[in-house]
Amino acid sequence: DIVMTQSPDSLAVSLGERATINCKSSQSLFYSSTNEDYLAWYQQKPGHPPKLLIYWASTRASGVPDRFSGSGSGTDFSLTISSLQAEDVAVYFCQQYFITPLLTFGGGTKVEIK
């Protein structure tokens, strides 16, 4: 299985400041025949299922604010919240779908307000 490792486990950021979450995969998620990285990001708030934010490493899902952006390729990826809002307090997960259907998730990063 592909192991997804997120860092940090948690971070506290001031309102309006940038938050960056990292995700490293144990093997490359880039598929040359499609020129895509098979990496998604989710946001989860307490008592709710995860919500899709980003897929193909950098494509925002419908309705996701543009302060959320995804970057990276191969084995190293990042999710950036450019200007943290109060409603962004949540746990964020990365997920690889390179090896389907053996999908795996990162352990999660908790984002809080400083």
Next chain:
Amino acid sequence: EVQLLQSGPEVKKPGAAVKISCKVSGFTFADYHIHWIRQTPGKGLEWMGLVDPEDGETLYSGKFQGRVTLSGDRSTDTAFMELSRLRTEDTAVYYCATGEVASVFDMWGQGTMVTVSS
């Protein structure tokens, strides 16, 4: 409105089985694979398997192979997940999920809490 509506919380004893349902509406049931994912405090999010409602084909994670059975009923637009030989470590929230992009989940059920305790 797209909706995946799961059945309610369950409490089971070790060794028992649990069956959870996921009724979909707002899209054509046969058009999307239904995946099952569970979430525990210790192991995080774990993909369990998928069912193709079109033909009933299933794929399972090796971790759950032999204990999990996924199915779909096209007459009621409902997917099912049955987990047998329950252990205390199966205590988790179980989700059904699907999406426009294969294996990317933009539609989720609300989750079903399963508690396994003697």
